[in-house]
Amino acid sequence: MLIMHRLSSVQLLYILIIVLLLYVKQGPRFISAAERAKLRCIERERQALLSFKQELAYPSGLLSSWGSDDEEKSDCCKWVGVGCNNRTGRITMLDLHGLAVGGNITDSLLELQHLNYLDISDNSFYGNPFPSFVGSLRKLRYLSLSNNGLIGRLSYQLGNLSSLQSLDLSYNFHVSFESLDWLSRLSFLEHLHLTGNHLTQASDWMQVVNKLPRLKDLQLSDCSLLSIVPPALSFVNSSRSLSILDLSFNQLSSSIVPWLSNSSDSLVDLDLSANQLQGFIPDAFGKMTSLTNLHLADNQLEGGIPRSFGGMCSLRELDLSSNNLSGPLPRSIRNMHGCVENSLKSLQLRDNQLHGSLPDFTRFSSVTELDLSHNKLNGSLPKRFRQRSELVSLNLSDNQLTGSLPDVAMLSSLREFHIYNNRLDGNVSESSGSLSQLEKLNVGRNSLQGVMSEAHFSNLSKLQDLDLSHNSLVLKFTYDWAPPFLLNYLYLSSCNLGPHFPQWLRNQNNLWVLDISGTGISDTIPNWFWDLSNSDLTLLNFSHNNMRGMLPDLSSKYAEIVGVDLSSNQFEGPLPPFPLQTIALDLSNNMFSGSNSAICKIAGPQLISLDLSKNLLSGNLPNCLIPFDGLEFLDLADNNFSGRIPRSLGSLLVLRTLNLRNNSFSGRLPLSLKKCTDLMFLDLTINKLHGKIPAWMGESLLSLKFLFLQSNEFYGSIPSHFCRLRHIKILNLSLNNISGIIPKCLNNYTAMIQKGELTDITSGKLGLGQPGQHVNKAWVEWKGRQYEYVRSLGLFRIIDFAGNKLTGEIPEEITSLLELVALNLSGNNLTGGIPLKIGQLKQLESLDLSGNQLSGVTPSSTASLSFLSCLNLSYNNLSGKIPSGTQLQSFNASAFSGNLALCGLPVTHKCPGDEATPRPLANTDNQGNETVVDEFRRWFYTALGIGFGVFFWGVSGALLLKRSRRDMPISGSWTKHGTGST
Template identity: 40%
Template sequence: MEGLETCCGQANLTISCFADEREALLELKRSFVDDSHRLQSWTGKDCCGWKGVECSRKTGHVVKLDLHNPVIIDYDSFYNDADYAENYSRSCVGGEVSPSLVNLTRLVYLDLSSNNFSYGEIPRFMGSLKNLRYLKLSVARFGGKVPPYLGNLSSLEYLDLSDFWTNRLTSDSLSWISSLPSLKYLNLSGVNLGQSDDWMYGINMLPSLVDLNLSNCLVRRIPPLEYYNFTSLVSLDLQWNSINSTLPPWISNITGLLALRLDGNEFYGYIPDSFKKLTSLRQLGLSSNFLGSSFPSPVLSMINLSYLDLYNNKFRGSIPSNITSLCSLELINFSTNRFSGEIPNLGTDFYGCLTNLQYIQLSYNSFEGPVPESFGTLSSLIELDISNNLCSGNIPTNVGQLRRLKKLRLNKNSLSGMISELHFAQHTVLSELSMSSNSLVFNVSSRWVPPFQLQTIKLDSCVLGPEFPLWLQTQTKVKELGISNASISDSLPDWFEKIYSHVHFLDLSRNRISGKLPKFEKSNITDRRLVFRSNNFVGPLVPLPSDVHFLDVSDNSLAGNISIPEATNLTVQFLLLSNNFFTGEIPTSLCQMKVLWILDISSNLLTGKIPDCFGDIQSLSMLDLSDNNMNGAIPSSLSSLTNLNSLRLHNNNFEGKLPLLQDSMFLTILDLGRNNLNDVIPTWIGENLTSFKFLNLQSNKLHGDIPPSICLLEELQMLNLAGNDISGKIPHCFGNLTGMNIDHYQYEYLEVDLDYGGSIADFIKGVERRYTKTLPFLVSIDLSNNNISGQIPGELMNLSKLLNLNMSRNHLQGRVPENIGDLKALESLDLSWNDISGPVPYSLSSLTYLSHLNLSYNKFSGRVPTGNQLQTLNDPSIYIGNSELCGAPLPNACPGDLPFPKTDEDTDDTEHNHDRSSEEWDLVSRSGCWEFVAFCISRSHGVMHFFIS
């Protein structure tokens, strides 16, 4: 700092430090926990030579104490890199801060940042260091309340209490800040100011303040002020708070502002026109707010902008072409908005001044048209991201001239054409290549050696085959490789296993790759994902490296017993083995995988029983053993799986009682259909488990009544009890199943991808359909093939979102409720093979989505209703077996039907005339009962017919 003169390291120094200050430092050392031995130099008499200690040249007093952690803290690395986190933690100083610190009376500079003081409070005595001008305690893991005694440090110019271990420090009031008139830099990022409504008033008393950072402080509002005293601000950072308001207009008065970061709040409305006065602004961050309108014109006046971030707002319309007048731009991020139109030409060939542009981020909008060829002239470009748009046409080859380009993201557009070696000619530093989900064909030589070494390759749904791409052999640093659905019909080459053994993410799915699964070595990560689904792999399941988090080998031709050696060392959370030819019994070694979340071994040839030890896998959320040849009782130990979300044992030979799952409070899917279970439907299904959405118990040996407790399942949207021996009546309270009365596309259902464990089969329109990603839209009741009696409850007509209703082959009696037309979403209705009587309700004709109807073999009577959707359901078998029904499409006419008189003109069009006559008479005859009509006029082929009744 200015004015701070030290004597450390000076060869002509003749004095050592003062004894009382040396003793104060030694006392401080004794109060610390220093496992890294960073203070081992603190020995001897000359404390001015100790590491981190500096003394004044003039007086010899200790003036600077810098004990910051030499390992630079990085949030992402700390939580995602175990080696980094361990190295950082090992180098921390901890313990307590000794009060002896106050004996360093001339101390001007104190830095304890990036250490670990275990969330102890900031010592109050620090307020006694009155000469202190620089105080940095950032990321030192202090906790509790910020001591207002820091307001005694009247000489303080720099104060940093920030911490990304969020909100451990709190402050109810910032009034003490006003006592620091010399303060130029204030960073309270991460300090909880949620209860400090006066924060603005204290800061407003700091006329010298240049840099203010209150990001992530839980600030809820910006209080109004009559005047603003901190117009000297150069940098203002209020990111990641909850300020729900329009943008503060007073900001435009701080005309010397160079950096303005307001990201991650709840600002709404538009950017005020007054912001065009901020002509000195170099950084503008407004991402992750609710700002709208067309492209904000005030931005175009900020001629010195180098950083412009509008990510994740509601801006719409096109990008004006004169954005190219902002010649200093280095980064533009307009991703995740509602921009449309063509991407403007930003290249230097057109306007000549964007020579510094390094980052173009335009993803998740609705841009259309071609990729501008001018992009190829932006020689400073490091990242180009136009993914998730509607861009079309070819990719210009001059993109290959961008020598500094590191990330190229063009995935999820409508791009087409050939990709050649010219597209990558100068890409010597390219690390990410993402072109997935386009219609691109790679046309490169088999001898091509790319100039780059990629870390991320995403080419899913591009045409790379039929041979396995040989250029991948040259890429030895890849961490992520996605080439699913790439038209590859080949075996894995010999080199693949060696080069990609340490890959973090691998997706080869939906190709025709043959041969055996590759073997992989352990890497230094903990969440490796390997996806081989939907190929032609054969042979056994290979041993898994212990760092695999996700393994999907489903839908292949793997065979043999399932062998999981050294399961106790595995960290697999997703294990997907379905649709193969695995045989034998499930190995008990699976029970040793204590972090297993999803286990899917469905559609194999497994035999034997479910291991009783499955109840020990407490993390298990989804278990799918359906479509095998397993038998025996379902073990009672499954009742201990309290995290279970989905249990599918469909189509096996399980017998005995239903499993007791009353403690599985998160259970959403229970599919035990097509087994030999012999039990009554337990009442705990509704009384204990209220999260049920999909319940399938079809084709077992269940008996007894449907318990009214089922009606407590307010979120239930699929109930299948078909093919059992259930008796009694349908509970009237079925009308309380409100999960069948809401629009399910508005809701999130499962906490995991529905592709993995969240699927179910149901008979809809007479055909068995499997629902995976569309599972939230399955709304169905199937009670068919039972011994249910009584009438159809009128309350069922409340289920307005029901898609499928099947009550066929029971003993139902009485009439169908006349208001069945209230089931507006109904697509399939089957009431066949019952004893239902009375007319077919005319309201059926109002069901515009109905495409499958079966009312056969009942006791319906009267005329078949017509009109609207029923006109398309003209198959007589819909109504067969109802001897008292008449009218089209049945061949028997209703009593009283009078044929039209034939004329010579009618003889060649008898069928047409009959259809018209039936329609006209339907106006005066419904449900087989004639209504009195004075007369009816029909016009047919120009002839007027009069009918008197």
């Protein structure tokens, strides 16, 4: 009490305040520690989550903990994706990303006013309106609604989230972003991701970014940003903290570079790939000394690498792929001499126009990945590298490099080595066997030769992918050699492995792809191969060998296999069944026979491509193709099928190729085929089909590009509906009994006016020679001989109506088909003259009009057909002089035989006036002019000669034309075809 009396009232008041503060501070801490075990979430927030859950569609059991009656699980703070404050029990976090939930996003979440972290990204709220209510959750610091397919207009209420540090609205393609001005109110924002949204109308995005002083990470990839830079853009308030900037896959031009320069001191990661940058690479990038990663791929940049890049001491990744960079590669490499040599890890220069030899890149001591593929490098490789390199991946594929493979002993860290499709020759060095880290080796499509043995693979225990295909290599191993590796991919096409089936494959039970086509194997396939355990084989190619024997039932083996190519061997016996997952199956050019019902069970409903051509299959084609309703390519050519074409083919609604060539099918075409509206290739050559050519072909099969109906028994006229086949490129109706006139609407064939592309016939989902492609084959008469074309078929534009009974005139409209390369109308009853504008067909290489009743003169424009190398106008009624020109005079006279009134070279009959009469010396007057007497004499002799010629040829021609046409020789071009292949 004495002490209390001595203290003043003010001092006493201070003491009381301190005590109270200590009590307030310490008291709750002890209370919280004592009661924390009993702390539960706030009930109204719990109910809000349950209301939110009621509107969700979610996989069974995924959110089963929400709302459980169990006392332990009833605490919402312990629910999946929910986080609470340890002191107050308030819900502060809701993280449901990637749970595949859907349904509706309700505003019941507004009850969670203490929420600072909300992530419902990567779910299935497609079609939901953008949840504008989230703009009222003012304590949010992290918000992610990405990859949900939300629709509607973006809520400007998001600008109220003043505490927001991270915002991710990526991949909501149907949300309207008219302006981004609301972002400028988020002064604490550090991470902004709007990737995959359409910001075409949000032209203010650069001004907004300038107003975000703390922004570090900006992701605007694939946002349709245009190359519009405001002329008076102020850099005063721009974000100098920006370190990660992704503007890839937009439409930005090089005018964006000055705006970037203001952040040059802070930028660490810059991605401008897939834009419209043009011209030389700006030096401004070289001045961004903080850059670690620079990606400028897929633009239109030119020249080489600037010297300023040599001073980028922090640069680790540089990607300049898919541009128009040119010049010698060694010069670009020299420009990078400097501190970048010690920092650079990855250099991507693929798909440019760089040329020259490959320099010794080992001076870049830190580089681990180097890609120079798809350039024009045309020098040789270094024989050896000077110093040891840390290189992990080296890709030099698709260039024109020459010489031999280098000694790679210095590249001991190498895991991937690709030098596919160059011009390398010589032997493969045994130093490859020292690359103990090597996982992928691809040296295919070169001219390498010599023998490879165990020494080349002695230490390659980690090898997974091996491609030695399309070389002249001989692989010789001891019979009991066991490779140290287990491969996933093995491509040995065109190497020499035979004659025995390679025994060393016995332990390769991890194979996904096996291609040993064309490797000289003349052997049966051992049983152990079909019994390989744990195999995930998906593609198998044994084609173009001499393998023989019968195949086992494969339907239960290789359950993952999707493509099988056993073509061009000597396999025999019945067709075996293949696994249900098989997509592409090629058994062509073998000796399979037996029951045709096996076709019905050969594979499952996944089958897309089936090639059984060139076998010994016979009898009726079973009416069971409905299970293959996804079939796109069906080739049954060169068998001995007979009977009618089954109606079930019409159930193959996505069929694009149907080849029934050279069988014995008879009867009429089934009407059901009109349902196959996707047909592009139809070959019915050399069968016994009859009836009128169906008009529905020109009504329903409007996608046709290649139509072969020759050597059948079709009759009637060419349907006028054929004029609708705008995409047709080869139309062959030869050797039938077709009559009537040639339709005048041929100028509707617009595809014959356009240049050809190989892609016309390389279409489909899967092929074994080239993954993702199916290649059609067709026999084409070319310059009087038959050839089987495989890969160049799409370049042809051909009309062949030979050997029919067509009458009338050749329509003038045919001369508008400017890309026509072959026209054969021989062996018909055509009359009239050759179209005067025939010279417009500048691409014509083969023209056969023989064996008709054509009359008149040979048009003078014919002499301008400079590509013409095969011509037959024989056995018509043509007359007059053959037009002068080196092209026509270079043909044999037989090309014009049987036209008795033709004259001039190359035929022997000279035209009147062709024989030069000796010219007498003219009498001249004093001015040097010929006298009137000599001029009269010249005209007199000329007239006399012409009169005699007309009399002689008139009488002789009349006598000759009385000969019966039965004695006229028949043109060989439409009665008997030669053979050939290409």
